[in-house]
Amino acid sequence: MKIKNNKMIYICSFIAVIIPVLIVIKDLFYLTGVQRVGIDAWINSIVSIVLLSVYPVLSGFIITYLIQKEYGDQTIINTLTAPTSRTSFLLSKVIVWALWHISATIICLLITYVGCCILFPAHFSVDIVIKIAVLFFKCSILNFVSLLPVLWVTIKQKKVFYPSLLICLLFVIIGVGSMNMPIALASILPWSAVMVLCSYETINIYYLIGVFSLSICGFASFILSIGSFKYQNL
Numbered sequence: 001m002k003i004k005n006n007k008m009i010y011i012c013s014f015i016a017v018i019i020p021v022l023i024v025i026k027d028l029f030y031l032t033g034v035q036r037v038g039i040d041a042w043i044n045s046i047v048s049i050v051l052l053s054v055y056p057v058l059s060g061f062i063i064t065y066l067i068q069k070e071y072g073d074q075t076i077i078n079t080l081t082a083p084t085s086r087t088s089f090l091l092s093k094v095i096v097w098a099l100w101h102i103s104a105t106i107i108c109l110l111i112t113y114v115g116c117c118i119l120f121p122a123h124f125s126v127d128i129v130i131k132i133a134v135l136f137f138k139c140s141i142l143n144f145v146s147l148l149p150v151l152w153v154t155i156k157q158k159k160v161f162y163p164s165l166l167i168c169l170l171f172v173i174i175g176v177g178s179m180n181m182p183i184a185l186a187s188i189l190p191w192s193a194v195m196v197l198c199s200y201e202t203i204n205i206y207y208l209i210g211v212f213s214l215s216i217c218g219f220a221s222f223i224l225s226i227g228s229f230k231y232q233n234l
Helices: 007-028 031-037 039-072 075-081 086-119 126-146 148-157 162-180 183-188 190-199 205-230
Strands: none
Touching: 007 031, 007 039, 007 086, 031 039, 031 086, 039 086, 039 126, 039 148, 039 162, 039 190, 086 126, 086 148, 086 205, 126 148, 126 190, 126 205, 148 162, 148 205, 162 190, 183 190, 183 205, 190 205
């Protein structure tokens, strides 16, 4: 399936751009209140709303459509009967997925920079630019790893479209709900651990537990995905 014919990528990319733009525009109408809250709180709100809530759902649509479309159109049968490694085929989908994920993060980062210049001109500096970039890419990478189980679900569901999207929504709910969880529990669950790791700047026991939980989740999901796809009857 050619990327240029994939309307889902275009739709999700448009939403990925318009959401942070709308947030900046909305905050312009409440400029005094936003400035009173402060630049750090404003940046954290962008991370929570866009990177950790909206983008994971869009990312779930992307990988679901990339895999499900192949099964639905039965193009996957023609592709895999050719001398093509199943692992290479799956990796190509993951790479496209990862590139979209990182590209969306870069777009959100640039829009956030513009928003900072407009809303907090006195506080915008090189240090803030670096701080935002580190935070955004950290959250984006961790979020991508936490979503790898969705890849396995898309392979198991074949032509069905909804299970992977429901799983993705569940992950987002767990991540958002981590703000009301005990820190010990939040650091154990991979999807709430993303929020813990994005919130902490210093390494402590909960940070290490979160890293371990997320690493196991990502590694196990990737291995399961390759194994399931490699031995799946098409």
